[in-house]
Amino acid sequence: MNGTTTNSRTGGRWIRHWDPEDPEFWESTGRRTARRNLVFSVLSEHIGFSIWSLWSVMVLFMGPEYGIDPAGKFFLVAVPTLVGSFVRIPYTVAVARFGGRNWTVVSALLLLAPTLAAAYVMHPGTSYRTFLLVAALTGVGGGNFASSMTNINAFYPARHKGWALGVNAGGGNVGVPVIQLVALAVIGLAGAGHPRLVLAVYLPLIVLAALCAALFMDNLAPVKADTGAIAAVVREKHTWLMSALYIGTFGSFIGFSFAFGLVLQNQFGRTALQAAQLTFLGPLLGSLARPLGGKLADRWGGARITLWNFAAMAAAAGTVTWASAIRSLPLFLTGFVALFALAGLGNGSTYKMIPGIFDAKAQDLIADGTTPADAAAWSRRMSGAAIGVIGAVGALGGLFINLAFRESFRTVHTGTPAFVTFLAAYAACSLLTWAVYLRRPAAAPHGADAPAPARV
Template identity: 80%
Template sequence: MRTSARWIQEWDPEDTAFWERTGKRTANRNLLFSVLSEHIGFSIWSLWSVMVLFMGKPYHVDPAGKFFLVAMPTLVGAFVRIPYTVAVARFGGRNWTIVSAVLLLVPTLAAAYVMHPGTSYTTFMVVAALTGVGGGNFASSMTNINAFFPMRRKGWALGLNAGGGNIGVPVIQLVALAVITWAGANSPRLVLGIYLPLIVVSATCAALFMDNLAPMKSDTGALAATLREKHTWLMSVLYIGSFGSFIGFSFAFGLVLQNQFGRTPLEAAQLTFIGPLLGSLIRPLGGWLADRHGGARITFWNFVTMAAAAGVVTYASSVRSLPVFLVGFIGLFVFAGVGNGSTYKMIPGIFDAKAQDRIAAGESQEAAAAWSRRMSGAAIGVIGAVGALGGLFINLAFRQSFLDTGSGTPAFASFLVAYAVCFALTWAVYLRRPTAAPDAERAVALART
């Protein structure tokens, strides 16, 4: 029922008086507990990036098998993002946050049951796939928070929400480091024991402190419409480059350090959290910069720097220089974090620009704004789902690279080419001055996003 006390019946964040009176306080409260839930979701999604650090010789899983193992959650996480996006409007942001948090108990308990030598590789693959539900939390959380905030605050709010969630990756890596340091590499269940009560806490907080927005209605029509919108797919490519890099590198970093540079599990764990932590912390800055200077401009220069960092990493990998490699690789994490924030700011901006065209054609401002919210919310789910597949591509690239050459160098070279494609695409579509007069107004509006 949409009439209970936990449902907000009227919500207009673009109304400045409403926003200052009650909207800002309510939106910030929901943002806070959304970050908590998404944070735990990301930790569980990246669970197997640390479980593989505990899988020594008695587990009989080779490096290629481990890369494939950490790729499974990204694949499942990408596909569940679409239904998770729809679920927010269907069941309510608060309600779905509770359900999505409780679902995290399934892969966590399953991992606790199977994490010991003698378990078959197929079983590990199935349990790793279950953690993909944690990736869905991101899509539902972002769609929900997108509806709470006005356009002028979306870049910061979405960046903060996503950044707080992304920090779940380095946090679970730090937890694993602590466990390996104090209890040894034979105690993976200690990590799981820490997260089980945290999952319960996040679900309880969502139930007590979050709200549902009644104006958000289940809208499969908007989802279908975004699939026909070219900018959905163009932005998906850019998000593969930014978020796909972040999550893919986060899952693979420890394995690369072990197989490329011969680090032990403890030595790898001492380094793996640094890149994801910095990339997560800087994501809100990417949204803030996009709010001030335009998402397209920040995204363009960000991919230029990512290509440069990939060049450094490719060189360091070829000469096996760990210090240079760490500088370049951590640079990739930082720039991926900035790009995550700037690309997500572009999404509502694009549909807001298109809403202005609808107003010019005679549609009311209220109807056009509602259309923009519907479309941007649906697009966030689609783009988030496709972008997450970048993590799968990265881990498969590493797997093939190590199988073929025993080194990650060919994979890094392919990433450099991918980032060059991304900055060229950003310039050609969102920054290049238009040549056709009828499209000039829209192109200028898009460039400001």
């Protein structure tokens, strides 16, 4: 395969040589191999996102007979985001330790546990504590995102990372509206008393995703376990700055996806069927916008797109705040769907910034005497680790979103105070992006503390 001959590192399908930055290598065999792995990575991550967001639709089936109030339901959908955040770091390390293909198989099969558990407990009379424990299990679906993004990041050259990571993440994110559409179909056809039908749809899909990964994906031997890289990126200030921005984009997407139906039910009095008819639209647009955000970032720079995107998110949050205060459902839906689309767009642009930051720092290393090959290897190593850490911290935004809604509905029975908080957060993220990644200092020294250039 012209430099991509597979051979065993520890058994299985391993590619021993991988150099996507070499144009000849990329055009001859790299592009084809990378795209094949991207396709099946998207499939597995898509199912992972669906299971991660499982309880955003299960709560629509939980009528008064379940005895759980709105605040309890908001906390129930918040638990998977918390667990999903914590498992993202080990999932990131697992790609390098076991191989991207091997870990995709394992991580897909792990989704069987929360799905089967939900099928067992989903009936009136189950204790709230049991529901919380089973909801926590679905957090493993959030880990699939981190391992998938780390794996695909290693397959693609820097010039195509924005597009590739956007497609991978966007295809995965679509798992959220898809499971909501499945729930809509079940409620519409069988009624709100048959939540297990949703689970029956996903059990064979989980097995299919694992089987496809086993048959069609590859492991990259040059990508090896490197806990030192994670320790290094944790000490990088840009890791935490980008984590804050990712909380604003991805945290908003996943948090709103989990909470949308509950807000419609509790603030606007929608029934389970009426809520299900609307909840899929925002996550769908947000998922489709993510590759566009990556593409725009490839063309204009991730920081520029991120800056204006946060400004637009603040404007949309203002619209939703006003609509919430006057209880206008049409205006609320307009603003909320816009928030979803912009969150998706920002997901793509912020993820493009991550490898761009370390590529810019690699140029400083070259200026200080490091060879281009070593600098490029350092950049890939650091950006791969940073993606895992930033993805983990960013997912906590979903927890914050749902806790804000829980407190807002518990105290004033409306989401208005929560939306005011979100508006302020987006304005702060826009300012942070400008101050760190776009404002040009009078003198920009080389080194780790220099602000990233505007092209990031």
